[in-house]
Amino acid sequence: MRPPQPERGRLPLSVFGRSRMLTRSTYHRPLLARQGRRVALAILTAAVLPAVPAGAAGASTLVIEGAGDGHGVGMSQDGAYGFARHGWSYKQILAHYYTATTLGQAPPGAVIRVLVGSRVESVPLERYVRGVVSAEMPSGWPAAALQAQAVASRTYALTAHAGGSRFDVYSDTRSQVYLGSAAETPQTNAAVAATAGQVVLYRGAPVPTYFFADSGGMTEDIDNSFIGSPPERWLVGVVDPYDRGPSSSWRVSLSFASAASRLGDLVKGAFRGIEVLRRGFSPRIVSAEILGSGGNRVVDGPELASVLGLSSTWAYFSVRNGSTVTPEPDRSGYQAGKSSAPAPSAPAPVAVPGPSPRAAPPTGPQGGTESPGGQVVSPTTTGATGGAPAR
Secondary structure, eight states: OOOOOOOOOOOEETTTTEEOOOOOOOOOOSSOOOTTOOOOGGGGGGGBOOOOOSOOTTOEEEEEEEOOBSOOOSEEHHHHHHHHHTTOOHHHHHHHHSTTOEEEEOOTTOEEEEEETTEEEEEEHHHHHHHHHHHHSOTTSOHHHHHHHHHHHHHHHHHOOTBTTTBSEESSTTSOOOOGGGGOOHHHHHHHHHTTTEEEEETTEEOOOOEESBOTTBOOOHHHHSTTOOOOTTSOOOBOTTOOOTTSSEEEEEEHHHHHHHHGGGSOSSEEEEEEEEEOSSSBEEEEEEEETTEEEEEEHHHHHHHHTOSOSBEEEEEEETTEEEEOOBTTSOOTTSOOOOOOSSOOOSSOOOSOOOOOOOSSOOOOSBOBOOOOOOOOOOSSOOOOOOO
16 A cells, blocks of 8 residues: 555635645545454465565564554544443544544535546435445444444545545545445444534534554654654554454564665665664654665654564564674653553543643654555645544
């Protein structure tokens, strides 16, 4: 899956009395679960980065430990699943991930222009959302998670403008997946009906509701993940205690030769390693330095994760020489190897929570299983922003 290209054009969203924001893809998982099936991590092993032969005496190996799947901005689908399992309503889930927002109603008769192949289809909003929800989230998940997905997908469709004046959204992962009536199930249709017309508002206006697959235990501020975007009050990092999906932790290994090949022109001379310069609210990388014999080059976290084929920018680097593993320099102040935010012992609240508190971030990934390759994209937004998919 290639990174989405910048959207072109900006037209007035007359039904809301404000201009549409430039938005990009919300989706970063290579495979979906459809019709209620959850994709196990084992299914994705074919996409795992190649293992390094154990033999190569004297050869250095870059070991990468990380957490999460996707850009980390907005709603984590695995986290929404966890909250729903712990009794949270869809309103509580949305309020947690989209800080300081409320719910409102979409304009009656809204139509979404969807690019399906080479053809643009005009689809009534509610029918469009029915064709999205089970393509983005397993239909067997709890009703509250499906309802949260319905509201997020509805809001994202109304605020996206991927095709300039020609269309609003792609029918694939460049926006959010739309499969039409083929994707509909009784459970997901019930979730759409239960939230009919509801959209996420910030200060009375709808905002793009970014979402993604798995947070690893924390979400991220938009300006730390979508490099170049302004800070947005409703898209700030929050602790995600019930996100325990198959991508909540991962580990990959690359020979220095393989890493240098992936990094390409980012390496000056011979590849020497990677030094992290800054991390965000979560341990996601904001900037890092590629160390080379001919000098160093600074890159942002999303570019680094993309060229290395990582599932997210939440990553820590070490170098293995024989049986010795040495952490790479990290100026961010975080330390790898500690667990992400634990699930709270208190029961879920009975009232819709207000803005999510900025709890102390965890200090490292959970570590563990090999991860499928993924890509992290850096959307650019203008003005207000905000929504993305699941396994």
